[in-house]
Amino acid sequence: MSGEDRDLLAGEYVAGLMSPEAEQAFARRLTRDKALAALVEDWRARLAPLDDTAAAEPAPPALWDRIAASAAAAPAPARAAPRRAPWRFRSGWWESLAFWRGAGLAAASAAALLLVALGVQTWRAERTPTMVAVLLSDAARPVAVVNTFEDGRVELVPLAAIEVPQGRALEIWTMWDKALGPKSIGVIPRAETTPLRLDRVPLAPDQFFAISIEPAGGSPTGAPTGPVVAQGVTNTAL
Amino acid sequence: MPQSQGHAPVRESPPPPGGHEAGLAACARGDLSALQALYQAEAGPMLGVARRILRRRTLAEEAVHDAFVLIWRNAQSFDPQRGSARAWMYAVLRHRALNMLRAEQRLELSESPEEAEQPDGQEDPEAVVARLSEEKALKACLDRLEPKRRAAIVMAYVHGLTHAELAGRLDLPLGTVKSWIRRGLSSLRECLG
Numbered sequence: 001m002s003g004e005d006r007d008l009l010a011g012e013y014v015a016g017l018m019s020p021e022a023e024q025a026f027a028r029r030l031t032r033d034k035a036l037a038a039l040v041e042d043w044r045a046r047l048a049p050l051d052d053t054a055a056a057e058p059a060p061p062a063l064w065d066r067i068a069a070s071a072a073a074a075p076a077p078a079r080a081a082p083r084r085a086p087w088r089f090r091s092g093w094w095e096s097l098a099f100w101r102g103a104g105l106a107a108a109s110a111a112a113l114l115l116v117a118l119g120v121q122t123w124r125a126e127r128t129p130t131m132v133a134v135l136l137s138d139a140a141r142p143v144a145v146v147n148t149f150e151d152g153r154v155e156l157v158p159l160a161a162i163e164v165p166q167g168r169a170l171e172i173w174t175m176w177d178k179a180l181g182p183k184s185i186g187v188i189p190r191a192e193t194t195p196l197r198l199d200r201v202p203l204a205p206d207q208f209f210a211i212s213i214e215p216a217g218g219s220p221t222g223a224p225t226g227p228v229v230a231q232g233v234t235n236t237a238l
Numbered sequence: 239m240p241q242s243q244g245h246a247p248v249r250e251s252p253p254p255p256g257g258h259e260a261g262l263a264a265c266a267r268g269d270l271s272a273l274q275a276l277y278q279a280e281a282g283p284m285l286g287v288a289r290r291i292l293r294r295r296t297l298a299e300e301a302v303h304d305a306f307v308l309i310w311r312n313a314q315s316f317d318p319q320r321g322s323a324r325a326w327m328y329a330v331l332r333h334r335a336l337n338m339l340r341a342e343q344r345l346e347l348s349e350s351p352e353e354a355e356q357p358d359g360q361e362d363p364e365a366v367v368a369r370l371s372e373e374k375a376l377k378a379c380l381d382r383l384e385p386k387r388r389a390a391i392v393m394a395y396v397h398g399l400t401h402a403e404l405a406g407r408l409d410l411p412l413g414t415v416k417s418w419i420r421r422g423l424s425s426l427r428e429c430l431g
Binding site for chain 1: 270273274277278281282283285286287289290295298299302303306307310311320321322324325328329332336337340366369370371374376377391392394395396398399400401402404419420423424426427430
């Protein structure tokens with residue numbers, strides 16, 4: 001392909017003219033072909049002023065709330081442990097089907113996720129847990145770990161994939177008093193490392209944690225309604 | 239004098255405190271308030287961009303939601319040496335909005351009579367060009383193009399139309415539209431450098 005053709009293809013890509021199939025193929029090439037990626041960058045800069053001709057629309061505060069909730073449920077790689085290598089090129093993640101499957105669910109259940117968003121600020125302190133609960137499936141397979149930290153932070157770390165049906169979410173529960181029953185401490189669209197906010201919940205050894213499958217916005221009753229996919233109790237970390 | 243139809247003057251949003259690049263760097267460090275500052279600066283204009291592509295407000299909000307989640311997740315992959323931070327954010331948004339548009343079209347078996355008969359709500363491409371800032375070289379260069387080539391390129395970029403849709407809209411053979419656009423892009427590149 002001539003340089004001219006490559007450049008015009010890059011222009012067509014940026015203008016959004018390609019069919020979905022051609023676009024995907026092109027995006028795959030971009031991940032390997034730095035020179036082509038640079039041509040794309042040039043076209044973006046050339047055509048970007050057209051974006052500024054769109055009349056701005058009011059941005060509702062509720063939209064920010066949803067974004068904050070989804071961002072918290074999908075932590076920036078910088079905060080995920082272990083840290084991943086930086087992306088070589090930006091087009092790869094755009095095409096990631098797995099990501100979008102998750103993001104779609106995140107959008108559906110975002111309101112409930114605000115709870116989780118509140119925990120973000122405290123997420124980055126030291127990482128030695130004081131207590132650990134290993135949550136097991138019915139078949140005694142380890143599914144997730146709940147770590148608690150001295151400063152009150154609690155995190156859920158999945159150990160295995162949990163299948164979440166379309167339109168459903170995972171709800172995390174804890175129970176410290178059988179008389180009170182389980183209390184919800186978060187709803188997440190899919191299994192991934194998630195900070196939990198437990199500041200209004202006592203925390204002790206032998207405290208029960210569980211994950212159940214619930215409607216996307218969380219259990220409508222305030223108690224688990226769906227199947228419990230994993231459960232366990234806290235132990236003092238060695 | 240009748241109000242012109244929503245032809246707001248060209249708007250360049252006030253940058254977030256510290257600028258877009260610093261904002262992305264803070265996002266990469268896990269600072270959610272930096273993402274919020276970027277949202278406050280760009281969500282309104284981004285909703286406008288997404289709305290031109292997706293038309294429905296709820297879909298435009300979804301695109302902006304997804305774009306900010308992607309920006310958050312991938313902020314550390316932004317490389318200032320390859321382009322501006324703001325352009326990167328808009329590229330994320332446009333990519334997401336275009337993908338949503340294509341998915342919609344597939345689901346709705348596209349060209350439902352309703353859609354086909356209502357290309358309105360889509361601004362005339364000449365009006366879009368008229369609102370480009372005079373300081374931008376792009377305006378001068380688009381003005382130099384033959385009107386139909388200019389219209390095809392602007393409609394594609396602004397409304398997310400594919401070659402085939404443009405051919406339908408302009409009532410021209412597909413091959414003609416493709417070669418117009420290529421020549422138009424080629425002239426633009428020469429003009430803009």
